[in-house]
Amino acid sequence: MRLLTDPFQAGFMQRALIEAVLLGVVGGVVGVHVVLRRLAFMADALTHTVFPGMAVAFLLSGSLYVGALVTGVASAVLLTLLTRNRRVTSDAALAVLLTGFFSVGVILISRSHTYTADLTVLLFGRVLAVDLAEIVATAATGAVVLAVLWLLHKELVLRSFDPDAAAALGYPIGTLDLVLNILITLVVVSAVKAVGSVLVIALLITPAATARLLVRRHVGLMMAVAAAVGAIGGWLGLVISYEGSLQHGWRLASGATIVLTLTAMFLVVLAASAVARRRHRPDEATDESTTDHPLLDPHEPLIDDAMAIGSRP
Amino acid sequence: MADHPTTSEGTALLLDQVTVDYGRVNALTDITGSVAPGQSVALIGPNGSGKSTLLKAILGLVPLRSGRIEVLGRAPADARADVAYVPQQESLDPEFPVSVHQVVLMGRYRNVGWVRRPGRADRAAAHAALERVGLDQRSTDRFGTLSGGQRQRVLIARAIAQEARLLLLDEPFNGVDSTTQDLLLGVLAELRGTGVAVVMSTHDLAVAHVACDDACVLNRHQVAFGPVGRSLTPDHLRQAYGPNALALVGDGAIVAHDH
Numbered sequence: 261m262r263l264l265t266d267p268f269q270a271g272f273m274q275r276a277l278i279e280a281v282l283l284g285v286v287g288g289v290v291g292v293h294v295v296l297r298r299l300a301f302m303a304d305a306l307t308h309t310v311f312p313g314m315a316v317a318f319l320l321s322g323s324l325y326v327g328a329l330v331t332g333v334a335s336a337v338l339l340t341l342l343t344r345n346r347r348v349t350s351d352a353a354l355a356v357l358l359t360g361f362f363s364v365g366v367i368l369i370s371r372s373h374t375y376t377a378d379l380t381v382l383l384f385g386r387v388l389a390v391d392l393a394e395i396v397a398t399a400a401t402g403a404v405v406l407a408v409l410w411l412l413h414k415e416l417v418l419r420s421f422d423p424d425a426a427a428a429l430g431y432p433i434g435t436l437d438l439v440l441n442i443l444i445t446l447v448v449v450s451a452v453k454a455v456g457s458v459l460v461i462a463l464l465i466t467p468a469a470t471a472r473l474l475v476r477r478h479v480g481l482m483m484a485v486a487a488a489v490g491a492i493g494g495w496l497g498l499v500i501s502y503e504g505s506l507q508h509g510w511r512l513a514s515g516a517t518i519v520l521t522l523t524a525m526f527l528v529v530l531a532a533s534a535v536a537r538r539r540h541r542p543d544e545a546t547d548e549s550t551t552d553h554p555l556l557d558p559h560e561p562l563i564d565d566a567m568a569i570g571s572r573p
Numbered sequence: 574m575a576d577h578p579t580t581s582e583g584t585a586l587l588l589d590q591v592t593v594d595y596g597r598v599n600a601l602t603d604i605t606g607s608v609a610p611g612q613s614v615a616l617i618g619p620n621g622s623g624k625s626t627l628l629k630a631i632l633g634l635v636p637l638r639s640g641r642i643e644v645l646g647r648a649p650a651d652a653r654a655d656v657a658y659v660p661q662q663e664s665l666d667p668e669f670p671v672s673v674h675q676v677v678l679m680g681r682y683r684n685v686g687w688v689r690r691p692g693r694a695d696r697a698a699a700h701a702a703l704e705r706v707g708l709d710q711r712s713t714d715r716f717g718t719l720s721g722g723q724r725q726r727v728l729i730a731r732a733i734a735q736e737a738r739l740l741l742l743d744e745p746f747n748g749v750d751s752t753t754q755d756l757l758l759g760v761l762a763e764l765r766g767t768g769v770a771v772v773m774s775t776h777d778l779a780v781a782h783v784a785c786d787d788a789c790v791l792n793r794h795q796v797a798f799g800p801v802g803r804s805l806t807p808d809h810l811r812q813a814y815g816p817n818a819l820a821l822v823g824d825g826a827i828v829a830h831d832h
Binding site for chain 2: 296411412414415417418420421422424425427428429430472475476477478479481482
């Protein structure tokens with residue numbers, strides 16, 4: 261088992277490990293909400309809209325973190341408003357927004373002399389180059405995100421599960437959505453330096469999707485499992501990329517290897533749960549068809565207005 | 574049907590010429606009627622007739638263009654703690670990782686307040702509510718593993734746990750077999766015996782006859798509001814559903830088809 265600890269003798273590998281595990285844990289926990297609310301596409305849009313802010317910060321040699329944070333929060337507000345208005349199909353709205361933002365970022369960064377190298381860092385990250393200040397920023401952001409999720413746990417779960425009843429109880433749905441979107445943004449921003457804006461979505465979705473296969477009855481437990489999967493994936497991914505590059509000369513990019521490790525974990529669990537399910541209950545397929553909210557249909561949507569009203573003072 | 578102390582005027586719900594705009598269209602015009610504690614009213618009308626809009630208005634989630642709604646003697650937004658909205662069980666994701674007990678516990682959340690977690694008393698209330706709908710032994714199962722009728726009972730248990738004085742049910746008997754329907758009707762009758770008022774939207778006129786004292790027949794405007802015997806007449810129903818939308822079945826029960 262020394263294989264699992266040996267790579268982490270060098271300082272840069274230790275920093276990478278801490279960063280990867282932190283991101284795995286926080287991404288896993290937030291990701292549970294993303295998966296349960298089916299916000300994967302919206303989270304993906306967020307990762308793209310963060311991009312121009314990073315590009316600007318990069319060109320001004322300012323802090324990537326602050327640049328990404330500012331555009332990220334701005335786009336979280338924008339996305340929350342856009343997805344609230346059901347007259348625009350939110351899929352289309354998101355696609356328009358994310359490609360637009362992304363292009364702004366590409367145009368900005370293409371003005372730099374070291375275009376290709378810069379773009380590579382922003383797109384794919386550089387977990388091995390993470391410094392102490394970045395780890396501190398990730399840890400602080402993660403602590404804030406986990407604290408808010410802990411405090412609003414029952415409200416956010418109720419809103420995910422039964423938005424109509426939450427609105428009827430007087431919960432401000434629009435505000436809860438905004439808070440969640442900002443939390444997602446914070447995680448995206450803190451992860452972008454390590455894994456890049458293209459792969460960051462995997463840290464949010466894959467551990468949570470894996471946990472969903474394993475946990476059937478408890479959101480809190482699902483979060484714990486997702487955090488564990490994220491952390492283990494970060495650790496194993498670093499080991500694999502280190503050993504592969506050093507011992508076998510494969511030159512495995514560390515961020516992408518972490519993501520691939522998470523993907524492999526997901527696929528293994530998926531296969532195992534498919535086998536287990538076939539063995540235990542061969543007939544529950546019919547149960548999974550109705551997951552939409554008829555009340556949210558275009559004829560008489562309850563939640564639209566609930567959100568509009570809920571957010572008024 | 575004893576008066577409940579929170580209803581100063583002895584009215585659970587008062588609708589006074591309620592008119593709601595939805596976008597540019599008149600979603601509802603001039604709905605007028607009242608529901609006493611322990612009484613039950615069916616909202617009857619085709620899809621898009623404004624039943625959901627009326628439920629939203631009673632919850633204070635849509636502004637009125639004109640008219641007045643009073644819930645338990647208060648403005649709708651101030652009465653939400655005492656009003657339970659019971660959605661169609663089909664609108665909930667059966668794969669959501671939540672147990673039956675947790676769903677019922679959600680009825681306590683407003684009592685518990687922001688940030689704080691439900692305590693022992695809340696858990697006891699949830700168990701008691703589950704017992705009343707006969708599902709206490711399923712409390713640790715995932716909500717989605719229950720049958721449609723059982724899920725509907727769990728949602729009513731959530732309303733019981735909330736100790737609501739007014740229940741708003743959206744198509745409570747959709748996708749529910751007749752045995753479960755009887756069980757649900759029994760639970761609702763029991764609740765009404767303790768002074769809880771019930772408003773339910775439904776397509777099933779037979780159920781309206783059995784389960785409700787009054788009916789409000791509507792199609793964007795009010796066709797009739799009153800005792801089921803007088804409001805659910807073929808004439809009124811034709812006005813709401815159109816001339817070809819009625820069928821006679823069995824022993825004279827009328828079912829409204831919605832095409």
